[in-house]
Amino acid sequence: MPSIGVNGTDIYYELRGTGPSVLFISGATGDAGHFDRVADLLADEFTVVTYDRRGNSRSPRPSGWEATSVPEQADDAAALLTALALAPAAVFGNSYGAITALDLLIRHPGVVRGALLHEITLFSVLENPGEAEAVVAPVVEAGMAAGGPQTAAEHFIRFAAGDDNWDRLDPDLRRRMASNGETLFGIEMGTFESYRPDDARLAGITTPAQVLVGQESPDYFHEAAAWLAARLGVEVVQTPGAHTPQWDRPEELVRTIRPLLRALS
Template identity: 75%
Template sequence: MPSAAVNGTDIYYELRGTGPSVLLIAGAGGDAGSFDRVAGLLADEFTVLTYDRRGNSRSPRPAGWQTTSVAEQADDAAALLTALGLAPAAVYGNSYGAVIALDLLVRHPAVVRCGVLNDPPLMSVVKNASEAEAPVRAVVEAGMAAGGPEAAVEHFMRFASGDVSWEQLDPGLRRRMLGNGETLFGVEMGKFEPYRPDDAALSGITAPARALVGQDSPDVFHEVATWLAARLGTEVLRTPGTHTPQLDHPEELVRTIRPFLAA
């Protein structure tokens, strides 16, 4: 298994294709395998890098690692791109991965050629954040009561992506995602949602960036995308699918983002 030592931890990664580099960053519970279909489709034109974020799936949990931050996650991504000689790269991030991609644009401009930010859960910009977060809390609590972190992952993913997406996942990916429950709920959840770069930081982004929202994503993500696009000086991009279009509408997602990644 290929891995790179970055920032004191080993990060599992996968590379495919040739051409300009593209980094795909997974969200809550996901890993490199979440992008298998998207990466395969993009590999005809790009060198595609996917990876398991620290403490998830095939990237081991560092000793004593009890919490994380957006900055730590973005530093990992930047270090991985640099270590593999793939910077600057076009970056696509989904959910938590979109928050990480945004921080790359703000703090690591040298490693980013352009960025696509798909459904970042920036609850700090949502008008009724506590109301919007309540269904997620209820789903996670029900899962924990039903069977601990693994059951909570399944409840959460069925809520976020739909029953069909969950049931059609590759069995290996599904097993790894279930195993990421302790990291998701014990380390990550609650660390990404408060993130909010100020307007000066957003206006200082030099690489082209677009806010993307799934057409069937909850309203809160449409609100976030509108807020973000206004500060990036762009229009909102929309793609068919749920909060995780890489799982349920990969072909449509690739058609949506390919022209921007190539520009």
């Protein structure tokens, strides 16, 4: 399994295809396998990089690592692209991964050719910032009571992506994702959602960026997407399905993003 030392930790990554480089950054549970099908479909035209975010799945939790930040996550992504000699790359970030990709645009523009920000969890900008938390908290609490962090991770993904999506995932991927419950709830959750770059930093972004949101996603994702798109001066692009079309509608998602990736190339 390929891994590389990045910012004091080992990052597991996978490479597919040839052509212009594209990095996919996953959301909650942080596993490269979130994008297996999408990466396979795009490998005919692009060099596709997927990776396990630090402390998730096959990227071991660093010794003494008790907190993270969006800049730390973005630093990892930037260092990975640089170490693999694939910068500048197009970047697709989903959910927490979209927050990371946004910070890449702000703080590491030299490694990013352009970014697609999908289902961004920029909940700090919502008119009612506690709306999403109020929905998620009971799900996590019930999972914790039923079996601790691993069970809570399963409950959370079932809530965010749907029971059918969870059940269809490869069993090894499900096992890895559930095993990341301690990282998700002990280190990540709450950190990403509180991230909010100021308008001046957003106005300073010169790298091409596009904001995407699922047609069937909850209103708070549409509100966050509209807020960000207005500040980046772009229109929101609708993607098929809801929060995780990479699992249940990968072919449709690829048809939507392939021309956008081509434009960034």
